[in-house]
Amino acid sequence: MKKSTDQQVLTEAHHDFSRGLVRYANLKVNNTALSDDLVQTTFMKTWLYLQNTGKIDLMRAFLYHALNGLIIDEYRKKKALSLDLLAENGLELAAINSENIYNIIDGKIVAALIHQLPEKYRAVITMRFLEELSLKEMSAATNQSQNAVSVQIHRGLVRLKALSVA
Numbered sequence: 001m002k003k004s005t006d007q008q009v010l011t012e013a014h015h016d017f018s019r020g021l022v023r024y025a026n027l028k029v030n031n032t033a034l035s036d037d038l039v040q041t042t043f044m045k046t047w048l049y050l051q052n053t054g055k056i057d058l059m060r061a062f063l064y065h066a067l068n069g070l071i072i073d074e075y076r077k078k079k080a081l082s083l084d085l086l087a088e089n090g091l092e093l094a095a096i097n098s099e100n101i102y103n104i105i106d107g108k109i110v111a112a113l114i115h116q117l118p119e120k121y122r123a124v125i126t127m128r129f130l131e132e133l134s135l136k137e138m139s140a141a142t143n144q145s146q147n148a149v150s151v152q153i154h155r156g157l158v159r160l161k162a163l164s165v166a
Contacts, residue, residue: 006050013059014043021067028071038074042067113163121156128153 018039025035045066049056056062114125127133127141135146142149 003051006047006054009056009059010043010047010050013046013063017060017063018043021063024064025067025071029074034074038067038070041070045070110160110164113160116163117156117159121152121159124149124152125156125160 021039021042022035025038026032029035029038042063046056046063049062111130114122114130117125123142124138127138133141135149138149139146144152
């Protein structure tokens with residue numbers, strides 16, 4: 001007897017208040033599917049409450065109160081962002097190449113070590129590997145022969161390797 005009475009009360013409440021509850025939830029969460037789910041969960045919780053305690057004095061107030069609690073819980077949830085949604089908003093993910101990352105890190109370490117070299121080696125190593133000049137361009141810039149510049153690069157690299165090991 002009690003179960004059918006509760007069922008009838010809840011059916012009437014669903015008929016009378018469900019549209020207003022959905023509109024209210026949609027206003028708060030701005031997602032139609034989510035607001036429908038929240039309202040259905042509200043009625044499920046109300047059904048369980050009716051089964052356990054048996055009495056609700058003001059059904060409309062009870063439903064809105066229960067829905068408000070569910071909306072607050074939804075706001076508090078950590079939102080998982082989908083990659084599709086991020087891509088739609090303009091985020092572009094670059095392909096991460098671990099070899100490239102190691103090269104960048106090694107390059108930064110070597111660039112810091114270059115400053116510890118004597119000036120004549122620092123200048124040719126900087127021109128060759130950071131500015132990417134050719135031997136011909138470097139010899140013109142330093143007023144030295146290409147052979148002399150090549151020897152200085154070799155000696156500078158030997159000292160740089162010694163610094164990186166130390």
